[in-house]
Amino acid sequence: MFKRVIILLVLSSILLALVLVRNHTSAPVNDSISKNEVSSKYTTVEYKITKIKGNQYYGKSEDGTDIIFSSKNILSGEKIQIHEVVICYFDKNNLGSGLVKVEKK
Numbered sequence: 001m002f003k004r005v006i007i008l009l010v011l012s013s014i015l016l017a018l019v020l021v022r023n024h025t026s027a028p029v030n031d032s033i034s035k036n037e038v039s040s041k042y043t044t045v046e047y048k049i050t051k052i053k054g055n056q057y058y059g060k061s062e063d064g065t066d067i068i069f070s071s072k073n074i075l076s077g078e079k080i081q082i083h084e085v086v087i088c089y090f091d092k093n094n095l096g097s098g099l100v101k102v103e104k105k
Contacts (some may be wrong), residue, residue, distance in 0.1 A: 042089040
């Protein structure tokens, strides 16, 4: 009987330790959008603007891929010039839907 009580106490303490560790490692509640949330929701690619024609912006990434986007994708309203670097956000769950937003780096 004494052995069963000892085993029960040891197993209970292990379970309690696991619960405490799980609660300790869970993310704190925060209403603001953190950089981790942005990175988990979007895929980002940096492009250097190579040409501006009307409201169309042309860019090239370091790996050589090109992009064309319109000024409606620039949500911040910032003026972007040639040779500036922008960050383009694409939806991780639906890359085929296209560009979500653009912001100046």
